[in-house]
């Protein structure tokens with residue numbers, strides 16, 4: 001019996017030409033499996049579209065988009081056994097990069113055909129799906145200063161430039177952080193709660209490695225006391241993301257927990273999987289091994 005896959009395709013994600021990308025995707029899949037294409041459009045949420053595809057019956061869900069698209073589709077997929085293929089055609093694609101999925105469209109599609117299902121963690125943030133991370137302070141400020149039009153035009157560079165500007169402004173806030181183990185009160189410039197993180201997810205990289213299937217969230221607190229330390233700290237975080245060496249600085253703390261609640265004074269901007277959200281506080285709960293993602297087939301594979 002031939003496998004049937006439902007492709008959730010967001011034409012508005014990323015900077016690539018959607019028509020060209022769709023041709024590439026069809027070329028790889030259509031001779032091998034039955035492909036039902038569900039282009040996303042403004043009238044219906046990606047979550048709803050994914051629910052509809054599952055209801056119609058499918059052997060796997062393919063998601064072609066960026067983190068926002070995967071995060072929204074996850075609402076329908078968390079806790080199911082349906083194999084999920086990620087085709088990264090967003091701007092940042094942090095979830096795909098964290099799972100070692102190629103950002104080349106053709107290579108990602110070919111890897112799905114040969115892929116092995118592997119259960120990775122997801123989470124909820126104030127009840128909404130979270131696949132990558134929630135940022136408080138510096139990250140959402142950076143996103144707010146990088147409009148969608150600029151993001152579309154300059155891609156990742158728009159975040160780098162906005163991030164450098166925000167670092168220089170050094171806006172400190174009070175944070176009260178509660179986990180299943182402890183409650184702490186501290187000053188910070190950024191609090192980041194990560195389920196997964198790409199090497200470029202700078203503010204999540206206090207720890208050496210954010211493990212996507214450990215059933216835990218990684219919390220990184222960045223609290224530089226002046227601009228010089230802010231830039232040095234950012235460099236150390238970036239290095240940690242690329243080298244797998246944890247940071248060792250007094251102004252960077254990190255720990256793991258399954259459930260994390262954060263309140264801030266004054267109220268801070270919050271981002272969820274790369275998009276701004278309205279929130280007075282955040283409550284994040286890890287849902288271990290709740291997404292069944294098709295990953296590149298490698299011998300003796302482990303995220304550790």
Ligand SMILES: Nc1ncnc2c1ncn2[C@@H]1O[C@H](COP(=O)(O)OP(=O)(O)OP(=O)(O)O)[C@@H](O)[C@H]1O
Pocket residue numbers: 010011012013014015040041042043044045046065066067068069070089090091092093094148273274
């Ligand atoms: N249901 C939908 N139909 C069509 N477009 C949508 C829908 N929901 C969101 N969008 C649009 O999709 C775009 C964002 O997609 P996504 O977040 O996947 O990509 P990205 O922002 O380019 O990449 P990344 O999140 O990896 O940085 C936005 O322009 C948003 O308005």
